Each structure stands twice: as C-alpha cells, then as structure tokens.
Amino acid sequence: MKKLLLATAAAGFCGLFVTTASAHDTLTNMEGYAGYVTDFEMRVTHGCKGSPVKEVRVKIPEGLTRISVGANRDWKVETKMRKLDKPVPGDGGNMLTEVVDEITWKDPASPIPAGGVFEGFKFRAALPKEVDKILFFRTINVCETGDDKYVDLPKEELKVNDPDFPKKLMGFMTATPGPSPFLITRKAPKPQYPWEVAEPAKAEMTTQQKASAN
Amino acid sequence: MTWLSIALRSFALLLLLSSSQSAFAHAVLLGSTPKANEMVMDSPKELILNFNENVGPIFFKVLDKTGKEVGKPGEIKPDGYNLILPLNETLPNGTYVLTYRVISADTHPVGTTFGFSVGEPMADMSQMSQSTAQSSTPWTYAVAANRWVLYATMLLTAGSALFSLLIATPGSVAGSTFGLGRTTAIIATISYLLAIGLGGAEMVMGGAGALFAADTWSRGVGSTLTPSAAIGIPAMLVLIYAFGQGAEKPKTGALSVGIVAAVGSFLVTGHAATATPVWLMATVVAIHLFAVAFWLGALYPLFKTTQTADAVQAGAVMTKFSQWAIYSVGLLILSGIVISWVQLESISNLFGNAYGAGLVRKLVLVLILLGLAGYNKLVLTPALEKGDATGAARIRRTIRIEYGLYILILGVAMSLTLTTPPRAMMQQGAAGMAMQNDGFKASVKIEGYSADLDITPAKAGENMIMVTIKDKNGQPVTTLADLEITGNLPAAGISDVLVKGQNMGNGMWHVMFKEMIIPGDWTLRVDAFVTDFDKVGFETTVPIK
Numbered sequence: 001m002k003k004l005l006l007a008t009a010a011a012g013f014c015g016l017f018v019t020t021a022s023a024h025d026t027l028t029n030m031e032g033y034a035g036y037v038t039d040f041e042m043r044v045t046h047g048c049k050g051s052p053v054k055e056v057r058v059k060i061p062e063g064l065t066r067i068s069v070g071a072n073r074d075w076k077v078e079t080k081m082r083k084l085d086k087p088v089p090g091d092g093g094n095m096l097t098e099v100v101d102e103i104t105w106k107d108p109a110s111p112i113p114a115g116g117v118f119e120g121f122k123f124r125a126a127l128p129k130e131v132d133k134i135l136f137f138r139t140i141n142v143c144e145t146g147d148d149k150y151v152d153l154p155k156e157e158l159k160v161n162d163p164d165f166p167k168k169l170m171g172f173m174t175a176t177p178g179p180s181p182f183l184i185t186r187k188a189p190k191p192q193y194p195w196e197v198a199e200p201a202k203a204e205m206t207t208q209q210k211a212s213a214n
Numbered sequence: 215m216t217w218l219s220i221a222l223r224s225f226a227l228l229l230l231l232s233s234s235q236s237a238f239a240h241a242v243l244l245g246s247t248p249k250a251n252e253m254v255m256d257s258p259k260e261l262i263l264n265f266n267e268n269v270g271p272i273f274f275k276v277l278d279k280t281g282k283e284v285g286k287p288g289e290i291k292p293d294g295y296n297l298i299l300p301l302n303e304t305l306p307n308g309t310y311v312l313t314y315r316v317i318s319a320d321t322h323p324v325g326t327t328f329g330f331s332v333g334e335p336m337a338d339m340s341q342m343s344q345s346t347a348q349s350s351t352p353w354t355y356a357v358a359a360n361r362w363v364l365y366a367t368m369l370l371t372a373g374s375a376l377f378s379l380l381i382a383t384p385g386s387v388a389g390s391t392f393g394l395g396r397t398t399a400i401i402a403t404i405s406y407l408l409a410i411g412l413g414g415a416e417m418v419m420g421g422a423g424a425l426f427a428a429d430t431w432s433r434g435v436g437s438t439l440t441p442s443a444a445i446g447i448p449a450m451l452v453l454i455y456a457f458g459q460g461a462e463k464p465k466t467g468a469l470s471v472g473i474v475a476a477v478g479s480f481l482v483t484g485h486a487a488t489a490t491p492v493w494l495m496a497t498v499v500a501i502h503l504f505a506v507a508f509w510l511g512a513l514y515p516l517f518k519t520t521q522t523a524d525a526v527q528a529g530a531v532m533t534k535f536s537q538w539a540i541y542s543v544g545l546l547i548l549s550g551i552v553i554s555w556v557q558l559e560s561i562s563n564l565f566g567n568a569y570g571a572g573l574v575r576k577l578v579l580v581l582i583l584l585g586l587a588g589y590n591k592l593v594l595t596p597a598l599e600k601g602d603a604t605g606a607a608r609i610r611r612t613i614r615i616e617y618g619l620y621i622l623i624l625g626v627a628m629s630l631t632l633t634t635p636p637r638a639m640m641q642q643g644a645a646g647m648a649m650q651n652d653g654f655k656a657s658v659k660i661e662g663y664s665a666d667l668d669i670t671p672a673k674a675g676e677n678m679i680m681v682t683i684k685d686k687n688g689q690p691v692t693t694l695a696d697l698e699i700t701g702n703l704p705a706a707g708i709s710d711v712l713v714k715g716q717n718m719g720n721g722m723w724h725v726m727f728k729e730m731i732i733p734g735d736w737t738l739r740v741d742a743f744v745t746d747f748d749k750v751g752f753e754t755t756v757p758i759k
Binding site: 146 | 696698700710712714743746747748749
C-alpha cells in the first residue's frame with residue numbers, strides 16, 4: 001500500500017513535467033515547398049518549468065541558404081555565420097561564401113511569460129531543393145532560471161515515404177524529451193518565381209509594346 | 215508493610231514509569247544533510263541532523279571558517295528523530311562548519327562538529343574540527359563525580375531503610391543505621407539538585423561561572439534529570455522524616471515508599487533504564503538497584519552490630535542478613551547479566567571496546583566482593599555464632615574491604631555511564647557502513663566518448679550523481695557546454711525527469727537527483743553537450759533500492 005501511494009505520488013509529481021512539456025518550441029508551418037524561399041516562425045510556447053524565457057537560440061540546419069532575420073524591436077538579434085564548403089548564389093545573383101548558422105534573440109524588453117502566451121520569432125530562408133527531407137531546427141530557450149533544450153533528433157532516421165512515418169513522427173514529437181522543431185520539404189507544384197526557371201518564358205508583348213516596337 | 219507489599223508497590227511504580235517514558239537510548243547521529251565533508255552546490259535552505267532517537271537540541275549552528283555563526287538561522291525544529299535548522303540567509307560559496315550538541319533522554323549530551331562546503335571543494339578542515347570536536351569538558355567530570363556521590367548516598371539511604379525494614383530488630387543497631395541514613399539522604403538531596411545544574415553546565419559547555427547562570431539551570435531542568443530529582447528528592451525527604459521518627463517504632467510505610475521512590479528516581483534517567491525493551495530494562499535495573507542498596511545499606515549496621523552487640527547477638531543478625539543476602543546476590547547477578555546482555559548484545563562485545571572493558575573491571579570487583587561475602591557467610595558468621603570474639607573483628611575488617619570495593623565498583627559503574635554502549639555504537643556503525651557501501655558506479659561508452667557515473671546512495675530519495683565524460687584517449691572533456699541527466703522508471707510510469715548538472719571543473723559534473731523517490735531500475739540518460747546544440751547521449755540502468 002505504501003509503495004502504491006509512493007508510486008502514485010511520484011507519477012503525479014513527474015506528470016507535472018510531462019504536461020508542461022507537451023507543447024514545445026515548434027515552427028508554425030511544419031511543411032514547406034522544396035526550393036522555395038520560405039518565411040519561418042519559431043514559436044516559443046512556454047517557459048522552463050515556470051521560469052520566463054529571456055533568450056531563444058535557433059540553429060539553422062544545413063542546406064538552407066539566403067537566411068535573413070525579421071526585424072524585432074523587443075529583442076536584440078544576433079547571428080553567427082558559418083563558412084560554406086562551396087559558394088551558393090545569393091539574392092541578387094552574387095555568390096555567398098557563408099550562411100547564417102545560428103540566430104539568437106536576447107535581451108528582450110520583457111521576457112516571455114512562463115505560460116499562457118506564445119511569441120513567434122521570424123526569419124526567412126531558401127529551402128533546399130531536396131524533396132521529403134526533414135530539416136531539424138535545434139532550439140534552446142534560455143530562461144531566467146535554467147534552460148530548455150529542444151535539440152533531440154530521432155533515434156533512427158525518419159523516412160517520409162515510410163508507411164509508418166506519421167506514427168513515427170508523432171512518437172518522436174511526444175516521446176522525446178526535447179524534440180527539435182522541424183520542417184518537411186514537399187514537392188512544389190510549380191516554381192516559386194517564374195524567373196527562376198532555367199529557360200525564362202518569353203513574355204508576351206502588350207499591345208502598347210507591340211505598337212511602340214513597330 | 216511486608217516485603218510483598220514493597221514488591222507490589224515497586225512493580226506498580228515501574229509500570230507507571232515505563233508507560234510514561236518513550237524508548238530511550240544513547241543518542242547517536244545516523245546521518246545529516248549536508249553530510250559530513252560533503253560539497254553541496256547550492257546554499258542549503260536548512261540543515262538536518264538525523265538521530266537514532268528523539269533528542270533535545272542544546273545548540274545547532276553553522277559557522278564559517280572564522281568560527282562566526284552564519285546563515286541567520288531560525289528556530290531549531292524537531293521532526294521525528296530529525297532536527298532541522300532553517301537558514302534564512304544564503305551561504306556564500308565556501309567551507310562551513312556544522313556543530314551541534316543535543317541531549318538524549320538518558321541526559322547524556324552528545325555533540326560533534328564537521329565540515330561541509332558550498333559551491334567549491336572543501337578547505338582543509340583538520341585543524342578546525344579538532345579544536346571544536348572535543349565534547350568532554352571539566353563539567354563532564356563534575357557531572358560524573360556528582361553522579362557517583364548521588365549513587366552512593368542514594369543507595370546507602372535506601373539500603374539503610376531496607377535494613378531497618380528487613381533485618382534490624384528494634385533497638386539493636388537501628389539507631390546508628392538511621393543516623394547514617396539521614397546524613398546520606400541529606401547529601402543525596404543536594405546531589406539531586408546539583409545534578410540539574412551540573413548537567414546544564416555540561417550541556418552548554420559553560421565556563422567556570424556557568425553554575426550560577428540561569429540559562430544553565432533551565433537547560434538542566436529541561437532534561438530527564440528533573441523528573442529524577444522530582445521523584446528522588448521527595449523520596450529522600452520522606453526517608454529523612456522516617457529516620458527522624460526513631461528506631462523504636464519504625465515508620466515502615468514511609469520507609470517503604472521512600473525506598474521505592476528512591477530507586478524509581480534512577481529509572482527515569484541514565485543508560486540502562488533507557489534501553490529497549492523499556493519494561494524489561496526498568497524492571498531489571500530496579501531489581502539490580504534494590505539488591506545493591508540492600509547489600510550496601512547492610513554493611514554499616516552489620517559493622518556496628520559486631521562492634522557493640524555481643525558475639526551471639528551479632529551472629530544472629532549476621533545469619534538473618536545472610537538469608538536475605540542469598541536472594542539479593544542471586545538477583546544482583548541475574549539482573550546484572552540481563553543488563554549487560556542488552557547493552558553488549560553479544561559476549562564478544564565484552565572485549566575491544568571501552569564499555570566492555572569497564573564492565574569486565576566491574577565484574578572482577580564484584581567477584582572479589584562475592585568471595586568476601588562467601589567468606590563472611592561460610593567462615594566468619596558461624597564463628598561469630600559460636601561466640602568467637604575474634605570473628606567480630608575479622609568481619610569488621612572484611613566489611614571495610616567491602617566498602618572499598620563498593621566505592622571502586624560504583625566508580626567503574628560511573629565510567630560505564632559515560633561510555634557509549636555497543637548497542638548504540640552498533641546503530642552508529644551500521645549507519646556508517648551504509649554510507650560507505652552505498653552507491654552505484656557505471657561506465658558507458660558511445661561514439662568514442664565514455665561517461666563514468668557514480669550514484670550515491672543509490673537508494674530511494676535524493677541521489678547525488680557525479681559524472682565524468684572522457685574522450686577516446688581517456689582524457690576528461692573539459693569543454694562541455696552542458697550536461698543533463700534524464701531519468702526514467704517505466705515500471706512506475708515515471709518518464710523523462712530531467713536534471714541539470716553543475717560543472718565542477720576538470721570534466722566532472724555534479725547532479726542532484728531529488729526525484730528518485732521510488733526504488734527500481736532507473737534508466738538514466740546522460741546528455742553531454744559537446745557544443746550548445748550537439749550532444750552525446752549515454753544510457754545506463756541504475757538499480758535504486
């Protein structure tokens with residue numbers, strides 16, 4: 001009987017952590033079109049065991065390029081760069097030799113309350129062209145007391161075309177103590193921007209243009 | 215008043231005493247939070263001492279290295295066998311000294327001093343602890359001396375009364391017996407009172423003037439010396455009154471009550487009466503005391519008888535005494551064996567410890583005494599009865615020797631009350647062993663790294679885990695960004711209890727795992743953060759008892 005009571009008490013005690021940890025940092029959109037320049041929002045949904053969040057750090061996965069961070073007047077934004085093995089084309093046709101490796105939002109006007117509200121942290125990046133790839137955005141919340149690390153990766157690699165993928169993904173999200181926020185690249189129905197296709201289509205001349213050409 | 219009614223009354227008193235007293239024993243410290251020489255990471259909010267029994271605090275404080283009391287302590291809270299000292303101020307990182315002195319129900323003050331440290335390894339404590347750990351003071355010896363006087367005079371008083379009840383024929387030598395009884399009763403009364411003050415002075419380890427301080431006495435009043443005096447002093451007053459009424463018509467009722475109460479006053483305090491089972495020990499100790507009192511009290515009147523009365527009359531008294539003495543010796547030996555058995559717990563404990571050595575000395579002296587008594591009974595008393603005049607002188611000589619032996623035996627008995635019996639020492643030893651043998655070690659290798667875990671005490675409750683992460687060359691990894699331990703006990707539905715480590719330097723991490731409250735095979739995952747985002751996870755199973 002005593003043991004049973006103990007077990008119940010302990011289960012309740014530990015359940016405290018399980019419930020508070022059920023909603024972790026996540027990306028608002030967990031899917032994106034491969035190759036698209038995409039807006040991200042990292043949502044911080046709660047503090048660390050009741051302590052407000054005062055810093056958020058996101059590690060940008062490999063394969064993302066053209067990263068920019070949304071303006072934020074309440075937080076001080078810092079980025080850390082990483083050298084690329086080979087240069088990639090940038091926004092304006094220039095070649096980039098390094099990309100953003102890590103974004104840190106810190107020193108807020110006021111910290112994110114420990115519970116009840118969420119805050120989104122915006123950034124933008126070009127997704128890799130590879131389809132059905134799972135990109136993990138490892139994230140750390142630094143709180144006034146302690147920190148929460150969402151840096152866990154699946155124990156075995158998840159394959160999107162595996163029939164059990166939804167189940168396994170759910171398992172990763174719920175059974176892992178600190179699952180990394182993630183995004184899955186999907187096949188785009190069309191190129192994001194018409195001018196990005198290899199052979200730009202010849203634009204039809206307007207009547208006016210025709211007239212002037214003549 | 216008959217012997218039977220005395221026995222009944224004393225038995226009733228014993229019942230009363232044993233039911234009102236909780237199980238006492240010599241108090242020993244079984245554990246503490248923080249432990250002796252432990253390094254804790256955060257300033258403790260409270261300090262806890264765990265004893266084997268109820269204790270009353272005399273003082274309990276935490277000092278810094280300069281000996282200044284720190285931590286702004288609140289009231290000492292007793293909690294079962296624990297004493298809790300709340301600290302209202304955080305202790306800055308450093309080495310501290312925990313020092314306490316408590317009084318157990320047997321009135322023995324016990325205390326120790328040990329060090330612990332907060333946030334950093336302990337500074338060398340050897341000099342500090344030696345200067346304060348000494349718990350014997352001149353008061354300890356004063357208490358012992360006074361107790362010796364008290365035992366001697368109380369037993370003599372009670373013995374004189376017993377003699378007049380059982381042996382003396384009115385008018386013979388009862389007068390001198392009563393005279394001696396009154397004197398010893400007065401000394402005993404003072405001694406009872408003095409015990410409270412001296413006991414208080416010993417507790418506070420006061421200076422020379424401590425006996426005149428009110429606080430000293432209030433300490434003593436709070437101990438079991440007070441009920442002892444509360445029973446003993448009236449007993450002495452009753453006996454003084456009874457002795458004062460003359461020997462022609464002895465006040466047998468007053469004498470009986472006085473004897474029983476006098477013996478009873480010794481049962482509420484001291485070692486033997488406080489050992490469990492209380493009812494058995496109280497009964498046996500009472501019998502022991504009655505027997506000793508009878509013998510001791512008889513010596514002086516017998517001495518007088520042989521001096522004043524003619525040989526035949528003296529021989530008659532001696533014979534009467536001898537008849538009683540046979541039972542008294544039997545009871546003395548039997549009760550002595552039971553007491554020794556309870557306190558020693560095994561014959562082998564007679565040797566190799568101070569208590570056993572003292573007991574052996576006492577036994578040797580008792581054997582000599584018994585030899586003398588046997589000589590008295592078998593050789594001298596028959597001689598006296600035959601009217602051999604030299605017999606009286608020889609008996610007086612042996613009585614003198616017996617007195618000397620009694621003084622020695624009481625002295626040895628006193629030294630026994632100052633020594634921790636093996637019974638209490640074993641409890642302490644078991645606790646010490648548990649501390650040493652506790653713990654679980656594990657080593658896990660993965661991805662070229664290895665993690666060495668040391669879990670203490672590996673028992674349900676708070677556990678301390680020391681972790682060292684080493685690289686493939688066996689060198690400690692000193693650049694870890696962080697270390698976390700996640701605990702799971704699937705059998706009890708406990709999952710993912712995460713605890714952060716504290717970097718101790720040199721690749722060593724310290725984790726206090728408070729949540730291991732259920733025994734079982736806990737799965738521990740150690741996440742060593744090689745960088746802020748990259749970690750190496752080690753998993754191992756730890757049996758928690």
